Amino acid sequence: MIIKKVVELxxxxxxxxxxxxxxxxxxxxxxxxxALNDGSCLENLQxxxxxxxxxxxxxxxxxxxxxxxVSGTLKESEGKGQSVELEVKSIxxxxxxxxxxxxxxILQPKKHSFxxxxxxxxxxxxxxxxxxxxxxxxxxxxxxxxxFNDNGFFYVNTPIVTGSDAEGAGEMFKVTNLxxxxxxxxxxxxxxxxQDFFGKETNLTVSGxxxxxxxxxxLGKVYTFGPTFRAENSNTTRHLAEFWMIExxxxxCDLKGNIDLAEDFIQQVLKYITEHCKSDLEFLENRxxxxxxxxxxxxxxxxxxxEKIDFVLxxxxxxxxxxEAIDILRNSKPNKxxxxxxxxxxxxxxxxxxxERYLVEKHFECPVVIYDYPAxxxxxxxxxxxxxxxxxxxxxxxxxxxxxxxxxQREERYDVLLSKMREIGxxxxxxxxxxxxxxxxxxxxxxxxxxxERLVLFATGMSNIRDVIPYPRSPQNAEF
Amino acid sequence: MIIKKVVELxxxxxxxxxxxxxxxxxxxxxxxxxALNDGSCLENLQxxxxxxxxxxxxxxxxxxxxxxxVSGTLKESEGKGQSVELEVKSIxxxxxxxxxxxxxxILQPKKHSFxxxxxxxxxxxxxxxxxxxxxxxxxxxxxxxxxFNDNGFFYVNTPIVTGSDAEGAGEMFKVTNLxxxxxxxxxxxxxxxxQDFFGKETNLTVSGxxxxxxxxxxLGKVYTFGPTFRAENSNTTRHLAEFWMIExxxxxCDLKGNIDLAEDFIQQVLKYITEHCKSDLEFLENRxxxxxxxxxxxxxxxxxxxEKIDFVLxxxxxxxxxxEAIDILRNSKPNKxxxxxxxxxxxxxxxxxxxERYLVEKHFECPVVIYDYPAxxxxxxxxxxxxxxxxxxxxxxxxxxxxxxxxxQREERYDVLLSKMREIGxxxxxxxxxxxxxxxxxxxxxxxxxxxERLVLFATGMSNIRDVIPYPRSPQNAEF
Numbered sequence: 001m002i003i004k005k006v007v008e009l010x011x012x013x014x015x016x017x018x019x020x021x022x023x024x025x026x027x028x029x030x031x032x033x034x035a036l037n038d039g040s041c042l043e044n045l046q047x048x049x050x051x052x053x054x055x056x057x058x059x060x061x062x063x064x065x066x067x068x069x070v071s072g073t074l075k076e077s078e079g080k081g082q083s084v085e086l087e088v089k090s091i092x093x094x095x096x097x098x099x100x101x102x103x104x105x106i107l108q109p110k111k112h113s114f115x116x117x118x119x120x121x122x123x124x125x126x127x128x129x130x131x132x133x134x135x136x137x138x139x140x141x142x143x144x145x146x147x148f149n150d151n152g153f154f155y156v157n158t159p160i161v162t163g164s165d166a167e168g169a170g171e172m173f174k175v176t177n178l179x180x181x182x183x184x185x186x187x188x189x190x191x192x193x194x195q196d197f198f199g200k201e202t203n204l205t206v207s208g209x210x211x212x213x214x215x216x217x218x219l220g221k222v223y224t225f226g227p228t229f230r231a232e233n234s235n236t237t238r239h240l241a242e243f244w245m246i247e248x249x250x251x252x253c254d255l256k257g258n259i260d261l262a263e264d265f266i267q268q269v270l271k272y273i274t275e276h277c278k279s280d281l282e283f284l285e286n287r288x289x290x291x292x293x294x295x296x297x298x299x300x301x302x303x304x305x306x307e308k309i310d311f312v313l314x315x316x317x318x319x320x321x322x323x324e325a326i327d328i329l330r331n332s333k334p335n336k337x338x339x340x341x342x343x344x345x346x347x348x349x350x351x352x353x354x355x356e357r358y359l360v361e362k363h364f365e366c367p368v369v370i371y372d373y374p375a376x377x378x379x380x381x382x383x384x385x386x387x388x389x390x391x392x393x394x395x396x397x398x399x400x401x402x403x404x405x406x407x408x409q410r411e412e413r414y415d416v417l418l419s420k421m422r423e424i425g426x427x428x429x430x431x432x433x434x435x436x437x438x439x440x441x442x443x444x445x446x447x448x449x450x451x452x453e454r455l456v457l458f459a460t461g462m463s464n465i466r467d468v469i470p471y472p473r474s475p476q477n478a479e480f
Numbered sequence: 481m482i483i484k485k486v487v488e489l490x491x492x493x494x495x496x497x498x499x500x501x502x503x504x505x506x507x508x509x510x511x512x513x514x515a516l517n518d519g520s521c522l523e524n525l526q527x528x529x530x531x532x533x534x535x536x537x538x539x540x541x542x543x544x545x546x547x548x549x550v551s552g553t554l555k556e557s558e559g560k561g562q563s564v565e566l567e568v569k570s571i572x573x574x575x576x577x578x579x580x581x582x583x584x585x586i587l588q589p590k591k592h593s594f595x596x597x598x599x600x601x602x603x604x605x606x607x608x609x610x611x612x613x614x615x616x617x618x619x620x621x622x623x624x625x626x627x628f629n630d631n632g633f634f635y636v637n638t639p640i641v642t643g644s645d646a647e648g649a650g651e652m653f654k655v656t657n658l659x660x661x662x663x664x665x666x667x668x669x670x671x672x673x674x675q676d677f678f679g680k681e682t683n684l685t686v687s688g689x690x691x692x693x694x695x696x697x698x699l700g701k702v703y704t705f706g707p708t709f710r711a712e713n714s715n716t717t718r719h720l721a722e723f724w725m726i727e728x729x730x731x732x733c734d735l736k737g738n739i740d741l742a743e744d745f746i747q748q749v750l751k752y753i754t755e756h757c758k759s760d761l762e763f764l765e766n767r768x769x770x771x772x773x774x775x776x777x778x779x780x781x782x783x784x785x786x787e788k789i790d791f792v793l794x795x796x797x798x799x800x801x802x803x804e805a806i807d808i809l810r811n812s813k814p815n816k817x818x819x820x821x822x823x824x825x826x827x828x829x830x831x832x833x834x835x836e837r838y839l840v841e842k843h844f845e846c847p848v849v850i851y852d853y854p855a856x857x858x859x860x861x862x863x864x865x866x867x868x869x870x871x872x873x874x875x876x877x878x879x880x881x882x883x884x885x886x887x888x889q890r891e892e893r894y895d896v897l898l899s900k901m902r903e904i905g906x907x908x909x910x911x912x913x914x915x916x917x918x919x920x921x922x923x924x925x926x927x928x929x930x931x932x933e934r935l936v937l938f939a940t941g942m943s944n945i946r947d948v949i950p951y952p953r954s955p956q957n958a959e960f
Contacts, residue, residue, distance in 0.1 A: 003732075005632060005700070022732035023700075024921045038731075039699035040632060067921035069732075094732075095892070095922035107920055122691075122913035123920070125698035134699060138634035145625045152485060152520060154618035159951045160640070160707045161653075161684075161722055163958035173641075173655050173677070175684065177711050180671050183660055191660050197653070197711055197721065198958035204641075204655065211602075211951060211960060218605030219519035219614060220485065220503075226707065227640045231657050231677055241677065242641055251518075252483075252502035252549075252574075412575070433602035433960050440587055440603070441504045441547035442575035471639045471691060478643035478678035480691060480913050 001071055007040035009074060009084060020071045021045060021086065022094070024126065027109065028062045034088070036070060039125075042132055042279045046077060046085040058091050065097030065107045065126075114467055121471055121480055129287055132280035133468055136273055137456050143272035144225055144246055144452075147265055153221040153248060158208030160227065163200050164430055171231040172203035173241075204229040207449060208247055210381070210434050213410060216249040216445055217437050223248040225452070233475050237464040238402065240453060242473035249447035255383070255392040255409040258446035259319060259369050262396050262405055266367075266455070267313040273459055274309055281306055281459075288461040301400065302365075305461040308399070312458075317367040317396065320359075323347065325370050328363055329355050350377045353402050360397045368397045380420045382408040383444075394448070401458050407448020414438035481551055487520035489554060495564060500551045501525060502574070504606065507589065508542045514568070516550060519605075522612055522759045526557060526565040538571050545577030545587045545606075594947055601951055601960055609767055612760035613948055616753055617936045623752035624705055624726055624932075627745055633701040633728060638688030640707065643680050644910055651711040652683035653721075684709040687929060688727055690861070690914050693890060696729040696925055697917050703728040705932070713955050717944040718882065720933060722953035729927035735863070735872040735889040738926035739799060739849050742876050742885055746847075746935070747793040753939055754789055761786055761939075768941040781880065782845075785941040788879070792938075797847040797876065800839075803827065805850050808843055809835050830857045833882050840877045848877045860900045862888040863924075874928070881938050887928020894918035 001020045004012075009019060023038035023045070031051045035044035047070050051059060062068060069092040077085040097107070106112045106120045106127065117124040124130040148155065161175050177197035178184065184192040193201045208224040215222045224247040231241065248261060273281065285305035292300040303311060320328075329335055329344045329351075342352045351370070360368050371394040375384060382391035392409035411417045417438055421428055428435060456468040466472035471480045481500045484492075489499060503518035503525070511531045515524035527550050531539060542548060549572040557565040577587070586592045586600045586607065597604040604610040628635065641655050657677035658664065664672040673681045688704040695702045704727040711721065728741060754761065765785035772780040783791060800808075809815055809824045809831075822832045831850070840848050851874040855864060862871035872889035891897045897918055901908055908915060936948040946952035951960045 007632070022923070024697075039634075040701075065920045067731075067923040094924070095918075095920075097920040101919060105916075105920065122694040122916060123698075125695055131698060134636070134695070135634055138636070139629075141635045142625055142629045145622055149619075149622045152487070154519075154615055155621045156614070156618070156950055157707070157724055159722060159953060159958070159960070161709070161953050161958055163960070173657055174660070175653050175655055176660070177653055178660070180654070180656070180658070180660060180663055181669075189661075197713075197955060198953070199956035200958060202958050214602040214960075215605055215614070215950060217504075218603075218611060221520075227637070229641070233677075242639060244637055251547075433600075436585075436602060438575075439581060440545045440575075440577040440585065443502065443547040444574070470636055470695060473639060473641050473678070475677060476679035478639070478641055478680060478682050480639070480643070480694075 005040040006036065006038045006043065006045045009045055009086070010041065010043055010082070012074065012084065015074050015076055015084060017074055018071065018089075019074055019086065020069060021047075022067070022069045025062055025064055025066045025068060025097075027064060031059060034062060034068075034070070036068070039131060042128060042135075042283050043082070046079065046082050047072065047088050048085055049088045049091070054088075054091065058093060061093045061096050062091065063097055063099050063102070064109055065102045066093065067095035068093055114464060118466060118472070125470070128283060130467075132283050133456070133460050133462060134470065135280050136277045136284070136460050137468060139273050139276050140269055140456060140459060141225075141452075143269035146272070147268050148223045148248065151221070153223050154215075154219045156208070156212055156215045156219075156222045156224055157226060158205070158211035158224050160205050161198070161202050162205045163198065163202050164210070165201070165203055170206050172206055173229050173231045175202045175204055206230060207245070209249065209447060209449065210431070212247055212249040212447065213445065214433065214437050216251045216447070217441070217443075220252075221248070221250050235475055237466075238454070240465055240469065240472055240474060243465075243469070244452040246450045246452055247447060249445065251445045252443055253446045254444050255371060255394060255446060258407055258409060258448060259317075259371065259394055262369070262394070262407065262448055262450070263317045266396070266405070266450075269455070270309050270313045270459060274306070274313070281309070284460050301461070309459065312367055312398075315366055317369050318364045319369045319371065322370055322373045322390065325351070325359060328359065332358060332363070334358060348374050348376065356395075356397045356402050360399050365399075367399070370395050370397065378408070380424055380426060381410050381417065383411045384416060384420075392446075396448075398454075398458055401454050404454045404458065405448050405450035407446065409444065409446040412438060412442045412444055414442065485520040486516065486518045486523065486525045489525055489564060489566070490521065490523055490562070492554065492564065495554050495556055497554055498551065498569075499554055499566065500549060501527075501566065502547070502549045505542055505544055505546045505548060505577075507544060511539060514542060514548075514550070516548070517611075519611060522608060522615075522763050523562070526559065526562050527552065527568050528565055529568045529571070534568075534571065538573060541573045541576050542571065543577055543579050543582070544589055545582045546573065547575035548573055594944060598946060598952070605950070608763060610947075612763050613936070613940050613942060614950065615760050616757045616764070616940050617948060619753050619756050620749055620936060620939060621705075621932075623749035626752070627748050628703045628728065631701070633703045634695075634699045636688075636692055636695045636699075636702045636704055637706060638685070638691040638704050640685050641678070641682050642685045643678065643682050644690070645681070645683055650686050652686055653709050653711045655682045655684055686710060687725070689729065689927060689929065690911070692727055692729040692927065693925065694913065694917050696731045696927070697921070697923075700732070701728070701730050715955055717946075718934070720945055720949065720952055720954060723945075723949070724932040726930045726932055727927060729925065731925045732923055733926045734924050735851060735874060735926060738887055738889060738928060739797075739851065739874055742849070742874070742887065742928050742930070743797045746876070746885070746930075749935070750789050750793045750939060754786065754793070761789070764940050781941070789939065792847055792878075795846055797849050798844045799849045799851065801852045802850055802854065802870065803852070805831070805839060808839065812838060812843070814838060828854050828856065836875075836877045836882050840879050845879075847879070850875050850877065858888070860904055860906060861890050861897065863891045864896060864900075872926075876928075876930075878934075878938055881934050884934045884938065885928050885930035887926065889924065889926040892918060892922045892924055894922065
């Protein structure tokens with residue numbers, strides 16, 4: 001007998017053929033209709049049981065959560081909601097799920113809070129919502145790789161364990177093999193890292209950018225897509241201690257080219273999921289509409305999910321300089337009426353989340369790219385403009401998400417980079433290899449980092465970043 | 481003017497058109513021929529300079545390693561080795577590379593040892609060999625994602641920081657945020673991990689399998705492709721402390737299906753690079769032939785690189801049970817003549833690298849899959865056979881590489897798994913979520929792990945695993 005996935009049968013027009021399907025019971029009603037799901041798609045296969053001719057012992061084990069194997073004939077469905085159904089000839093119980101045990105879990109078919117689902121993160125992927133999220137996440141990942149591969153980029157795996165703590169993007173986790181109870185010490189009483197596994201102090205990477213730059217100087221166009229880490233005690237719905245980041249880096253590319261790339265990239269990967277995740281996105285859209293019913297109207301999303309995605313992929317991102325943005329904010333109502341927690345007084349102020357959201361959600365009502373930030377509030381490796389006070393940085397801001405990507409044209413001038421490093425106290429001996437890229441055939445180059453989970457948040461309409469990664473890592477939480 | 485990549489121009493037939501190309505000078509001979517490389521492919525673009533009409537100051541800066549921008553007309557080439565060349569109208573020096581400085585580096589065009597190249601891993605990607613390796617690595621990665629996406633698998637990002645130390649695949653690195661010089665302690669004098677970032681002891685993952693299993697139980701077919709870690713002090717040409725692993729996990733799939741998947745997967749991704757990395761593979765093949773000239777004939781590869789890849793993707797892998805393999809080994813010449821370091825005496829012995837290589841390289845002369853290993857030498861989660869002494873494990877062995885993948889059908893029976901865990905002392909409270917997968921709709925399922933760098937080794941014909949990842953991590957080495 002031919003074994004098929006549910007998604008294959010639902011898309012099939014090979015009715016009257018015999019098939020076998022394996023999956024998990026989502027529901028069994030009237031002792032007749034099994035809703036069978038195998039994860040291949042959101043939809044269940046309706047399996048119609050001839051209960052008179054089926055062993056009662058077997059039927060009793062067809063309960064929510066059980067794994068079963070069903071054989072039968074594919075037929076056009078008379079019921080609503082599906083085009084085909086399986087007329088069951090035999091049922092094989094593979095793995096039971098005792099109703100009393102199921103009741104204690106989120107497999108029990110009723111509404112569970114996201115908190116509860118997180119506590120059972122190993123089971124939540126069996127719900128419609130998390131199945132949909134994780135399929136969208138997977139398809140988005142593939143779209144990322146396909147976009148870069150199609151556009152002449154090479155994938156680079158930059159190191160996760162890094163001996164450098166100069167990446168400057170945030171607090172780092174230590175990686176060690178030493179006995180913490182009795183670590184070896186030097187004569188001066190310091191930890192003797194020469195006895196550690198790597199012979200030096202090592203951390204988890206916060207960004208692969210610096211290493212990616214060295215590779216862009218050889219391969220031209222590269223990108224990373226891997227886990228990065230922040231040991232920051234921020235218990236928010238927007239931050240994870242472990243998250244996946246996408247970092248393209250392009251030689252011979254200036255800031256404008258970098259913004260163009262970010263815009264095109266984001267639009268193309270979102271386009272991919274609108275084409276490949278139709279029913280999952282529809283489900284997530286309806287879930288969000290349902291959830292927002294209980295909210296006051298002003299807090300609801302201005303557009304349904306799919307319309308919002310469409311809007312982003314069909315409209316240009318608004319590009320404004322930091323200086324223009326500051327002017328808009330200074331003259332904005334919430335600033336004048338002191339509604340912002342941080343009042344914008346003068347040029348040079350760092351933008352807070354509330355300001356970014358105002359620009360994106362109230363003022364422009366579309367994704368916004370802010371560029372040419374004050375040098376003082378940005379990283380050491382960003383290209384200094386001729387004005388001597390701004391750098392060729394850019395942030396991509398998204399409605400409901402805030403900063404989704406940040407990048408810059410890099411400082412390609414050896415002397416300028418070196419003096420900047422000295423100014424802020426980065427040991428040039430530690431980054432000798434990074435400086436070398438400016439010594440041998442340096443060139444204008446640019447890149448950005450995009451937090452993958454924030455993109456998934458946007459694409460799924462979820463509101464907590466812990467719900468778009470299988471096993472979230474955050475302060476006080478490394479379960480599973 | 482249209483800006484093009486070298487690979488686009490070399491594949492172009494748009495001669496007599498004007499183009500601009502950015503890249504790095506690989507060589508400049510006779511003050512006339514610039515070999516320009518931009519990393520987009522192995523080949524250089526020959527740029528023909530009209531030196532009489534070019535500023536001498538500019539020409540003097542066209543040195544190996546310099547970044548330049550060249551504009552001119554694409555012409556059919558009269559010289560050998562290329563179909564087109566660029567007749568240069570203008571040269572713009574973007575970044576110089578002083579010959580005196582270049583001489584100190586591996587950019588100097590002469591033969592450098594791999595050791596030396598490793599010490600300058602930030603520059604080695606600018607050499608032909610490492611450019612080729614890293615392009616092949618990138619294309620192989622893409623082939624992996626494409627294979628799984630095309631075959632209905634969902635990509636799952638399992639956690640890198642894990643609170644579990646029961647994965648059992650090897651020594652782990654600790655991840656911590658505590659002050660190592662003065663860590664908080666409990667009353668009993670133990671490290672007080674409740675004060676650590678995650679509120680518990682955490683490590684870097686050695687495998688995403690257990691978490692992937694939970695996802696296979698919801699999405700059906702999943703795979704991971706991410707970094708994994710081993711804190712093992714093995715300074716060999718086959719081991720890294722940080723490496724990328726591919727781990728598919730499939731519900732409703734038994735050991736045979738698992739072996740079928742491994743074989744098809746490996747063949748398809750290798751096929752992809754034979755189609756998409758033609759010149760890089762040709763170059764790597766010739767490099768290997770050249771390298772092996774200095775070796776005694778018996779130590780040379782039996783086939784040139786591309787023939788070896790072709791052989792693997794056109795021939796079935798030989799499948800033998802552990803019991804058959806032991807019989808072959810026991811009766812083999814090297815065993816009888818005591819040439820093996822570990823003499824195979826009886827059933828139950830663990831296979832060493834020398835035995836695996838004998839089976840693959842001498843006895844079968846093709847990739848070999850060994851299955852049904854003794855339970856005692858394999859992991860706790862593997863499905864016990866009805867004989868009570870073997871488990872449904874499999875290892876895929878490759879010529880010149882040894883074990884390239886290992887996997888199993890998983891023990892899906894709750895009671896059997898639990899008693900096995902108790903037997904070997906794994907805390908069931910720690911893996912409660914893993915046990916849960918056997919409680920709610922358990923089913924036959926299988927998966928394997930494939931060390932990505934070993935596949936890259938095989939595909940590139942390189943012999944040291946540190947040369948197929950950008951920045952290798954190994955004992956006493958976390959530079960860059």
